Amino acid sequence: MSHAHTDAHDPSNVTNPEHAEHHIVTPLQYVYVFVTLLVGTGITVGAAYVDMGVLNPIVALAIACFKASIVILFFMHAAYQSRLIKITIASGFFVFLVLIAMTMTDYLSRTWGLW
């Protein structure tokens, strides 16, 4: 019971550690990410010259999203950050997608059938 006061002022996070353990990503992990990114670039250029119809832009964007994800997770250390930072990043991207989707819905529905 006497800890109630301690919990209210606990800047060092002794009772409830919320800060992520400080983590140093090793050079070998960076090499894996680097090679994956190079392979991804090769695949995306190769895929552009294969006729997949409507799938071409979708495949290109899927590869770009995958590459961006591993850059964010490992080069930018998001995978090792606290929950506060992880959820901030995720909510930022979510808001971005909402803005794109709603604006696009507006533009496309206004000119529906007129193009």
Add this chain to the structure above:
Amino acid sequence: MDSALTTPHTHEAHAHEHEHISLPQHRHHFETEEQQREAGSFGMWLFLLTEIMFFGGMFFAYLLYRNWYYPAFAAASNQLNVPMGATNTVILISSGFFMALGVWASEVRKKKTLVIMLLLTTIFGCAFLGVKYFEYKEKYELHHIPGNNFSIAMFVNPQNYPQYPDTYAEKPLAPDMAQKTQIFFFLYFAMTGMHALHMIIGIGLLVWLIIRAQRGDFTNGYVAPIENFGLYWHFVDIVWLFLFPLLYLINRHPLH
């Protein structure tokens, strides 16, 4: 229980119990080093999210106009130089890789390695801008810079350009649709130009970081400036990872 009752719960008591090595860069308004570091990362991420919204507006404009003027966008996009774009992607990924190694070198306090990694990051960043210069130069020579001197000749008469195989293979566009290629090039210059501006700012910051790293500022446990600059540099990489497929690649097999 006993200790909780006898120890006064003051800041000083806690600071004493969990004291870390006191470094000059540790600001007094942060209770711990970790708190200071996390607050810095958090602020940097918030800034980068505003940057996503900023570039997002241009990405959205590209998406919309590509839907509206699809034939013009396909023809104009196929005039871009894929080998140069792919080379630049590899150059930028390499630059990001060296930046990541720089953060590692700063963490493990290797001053010489840190300086070398930052120099390599800068060199690859400059190489990217060099390739971009030749791409812009080609657009200038072909009158593909929007404005008074913009020319639709390549798009209404592609058969006159056998030296550009991708253009030569295109179907000619009607003059009114061909005019819309100007919107593509406007967005191309706006997006790649803003990206290049971010890189120029980044290279300026890198020079400053190299000078300070050489002085030993970032190999004494003070990693935050290197880490947060790394976040910025990787963000600029990510923007290019989307620009390259969207501008250069996705129209190689246009739907008819």
